[in-house]
Amino acid sequence: MGLLDIEKREGLALLRLNDPQRRNLLSSGLCRELIAAVKEANADESVRAIVICAAGKAFCAGADLDDLKAAAAGDTAAVQDVYDAFLTVADSPLPTLALVQGPAVGAGMNLALACDARIVGSAGSFDTRFLQIGLHPGGGHTWMLLRAVGWETASRLLLFSRTVKAEEAVRIGLAAEQAPNEELEAAALALLANLRNTPRELLLRTKASLRQAAASSHQESYKHETAEQMWSLHQPAFEKLVSDLQFKLGKRGD
Incomplete structure (x- = not known):
């Protein structure tokens, strides 16, 4: 079984990160599967929107720290796979929606930000994390965060390393709405219902x-x-x- 589950129904391509034991880290393998799945959905005339969700308690714990160390030593291939995954999602011509049922950390927050909109579960949260590990933001994080919440809020979240939980995420515009974790997919179907026509x-x-x-x-x-x-x-x-x-x-x- 791969690291990404793909389900198509009601005009949607549901792409589920499925590496819960590693908190859905953005490994090269997962990123490559995600890139291929998004490209396939883009080309599928029956698909009207892409929904990115995740198995387990975490939405995505970000990049693999070993891959970041490898990049510091000159091997940037794995980190580039992560960047390519963000860009593929962000460049999709289809509407894209992230269902954030748990922590979205660092590069995992980037993946959620790369989508057009986000629904956050009751246990969901957003954590930039970059500065806390001595790392400059990457993957277009500053651009996406500014676009989502504006200068003052982006500065507060990034420079002061603020973690944002579900209710605040909706209030500041980081998420479109909040739903109980067990109702996230139903909320997505309701939000995207008009796309069918x-x-x-x-x-x-x-x-x-x-x-x-x-x-x-x-x-x-x-x-x-x-x-x-x-x-x-x-x-x-x-x-x-x-x-x-x-x-x-x-x-x-x-």
């Missing part, structure tokens, strides 16, 4: 527009969105969904 290509284009907007001016985004909206007006889904809505509104008026 959304055309896959429209999802991909909308996520691409979000990325474009992050690096563009208002005028540039306006021009880009106008072109994309004109494209969507000529798709069969628009005509069907609008007709369905008009029918429902008409029924209410009867």
Whole structure:
């Protein structure tokens, strides 16, 4: 059995880190399996979103300390595998969601941050950890953390080495919502329910527009969105969904 369990249902690819005895450390083996699974989901026309979750009590304990020592000695291959895993998740054109049922530490926090959104379980937490082991943040941690929570909160978490538990994670915007650990998957299905009726290509284009907007001016985004909206007006889904809505509104008026 591998280090990653893959399940596809209801338009979702559920990718479960499955090395609980090592607290789901981001070993080269696990990272390579994760990269392959994300790429497969990206190419699967039946998949509308990727959910990353984990077995056991920890979401992910981060990088293997032996791999970090090897990098200090000049062998950076294993650490690069970890970085490649973050980037593959972050670069997915599909919506991505992390279910954080336990501690997400260091590089494990990066994996959660690489997703578009996070649901945190009652036992979940986020711990930057880097400075506490004398290590500069890596893998784009500062960029992802700033994007998620803003300058002041990112500074407090990173520079002061603050661990954030579930309730605070939701309050500061690090997680979209909180759910009991045993209800995390149900919460994910509820959050992603509307995706079932959304055309896959429209999802991909909308996520691409979000990325474009992050690096563009208002005028540039306006021009880009106008072109994309004109494209969507000529798709069969628009005509069907609008007709369905008009029918429902008409029924209410009867």
